Amino acid sequence: MTEPTEQDEFDDISPGEAFALLGNEIRIDIVRALGEMSDESLSFSTLRDRVNVADSGQFNYHLKELVGSFVRRTDEGTYELTYAGNQVIGAIFSGTFNQRGAPRTFDLASSCTICRSTLLAEYEQEQVTISCPACDDQISTFGFPPGAFENRTPEELANAFDTWLRSYLSAIVGGFCLTCSGRMHGSITDVSEYLEKQKVGTEHICERCTNRSVNSVGGYLLYHPIVVAFHHDHNIDLTETPIWELPWLRNEETTVLSRDPWRVRSVVELDDNRLELAVEEDLSVAII
Numbered sequence: 001m002t003e004p005t006e007q008d009e010f011d012d013i014s015p016g017e018a019f020a021l022l023g024n025e026i027r028i029d030i031v032r033a034l035g036e037m038s039d040e041s042l043s044f045s046t047l048r049d050r051v052n053v054a055d056s057g058q059f060n061y062h063l064k065e066l067v068g069s070f071v072r073r074t075d076e077g078t079y080e081l082t083y084a085g086n087q088v089i090g091a092i093f094s095g096t097f098n099q100r101g102a103p104r105t106f107d108l109a110s111s112c113t114i115c116r117s118t119l120l121a122e123y124e125q126e127q128v129t130i131s132c133p134a135c136d137d138q139i140s141t142f143g144f145p146p147g148a149f150e151n152r153t154p155e156e157l158a159n160a161f162d163t164w165l166r167s168y169l170s171a172i173v174g175g176f177c178l179t180c181s182g183r184m185h186g187s188i189t190d191v192s193e194y195l196e197k198q199k200v201g202t203e204h205i206c207e208r209c210t211n212r213s214v215n216s217v218g219g220y221l222l223y224h225p226i227v228v229a230f231h232h233d234h235n236i237d238l239t240e241t242p243i244w245e246l247p248w249l250r251n252e253e254t255t256v257l258s259r260d261p262w263r264v265r266s267v268v269e270l271d272d273n274r275l276e277l278a279v280e281e282d283l284s285v286a287i288i
Helices: 016-019 027-036 044-051 055-066 083-094 154-173 216-220 225-233
Strands: 071-072 080-081 104-111 116-124 127-131 137-143 184-190 201-204 212-216 253-259 264-272 271-279 285-287
Touching: 016 071, 027 044, 027 055, 027 071, 027 080, 027 083, 080 083, 080 184, 116 154, 116 253, 137 154, 154 184, 154 212, 184 264, 201 216, 212 216, 216 264, 216 271, 225 264
Parallel strands: none
Antiparallel strands: 071 080, 104 116, 116 127, 127 137, 184 201, 201 212, 253 264, 264 271, 271 285
16 A cells, blocks of 8 residues: 655646646546545545545555645644635535526515515526515525525525624625735725615625625624614614615615715614714714
């Protein structure tokens, strides 16, 4: 039996080289086998058995190609995934790169905040759209990985949509790009071209990959401590309430106070109580 005798130190390689390392079914099977073991590492022989490669030399060659990038050899001589390897497993299971989600439509267990009709979720081209058919109004559209539909009921999917969207908004507001992990910078801008009902909103742009996210002012404020506390005072837990069930966010009241520099007033209204906030050009927030 032949095994790699030492762990290669990780050196930066080009994206092309990295993807080329994965361009082999045996190597994908190795990564998958390690990924299925969670935090447990595997010996050479156990890993080869799980991948089901009879030729030890052939298996050793492909494993050695992965060591130092997607696979790590431990001090005990066993094998486990690196952070990069775990990211590959995540991409495989989520279907991000290799699946094209089938179009589907289903009702949500949520009512329109305007007409009380049942809201609709539609999935097409890896994007979810939440809308009210009665109002003919699109409430939210966002990307969603096709693999996330697996083994989830429509009720569970509604929660998954909200959790996914909440995580995305939280990262954007925190200045973190979920596409490339780069820094994002936010500002107030004219969004009438992108958001039908809004004239002004927020824009976050990644300084590295130029990922761009446009949102309403209310969407930016949604998880600000002042807004979270205001909802808590009205017995509303924003961690459990779907975004599309918030009336003030659906009918956002936003007023431009100044354009040079930008200064916007946004109103959050709950049970006839109004919280008025000023959002400055640098996206700092204060109660008016």
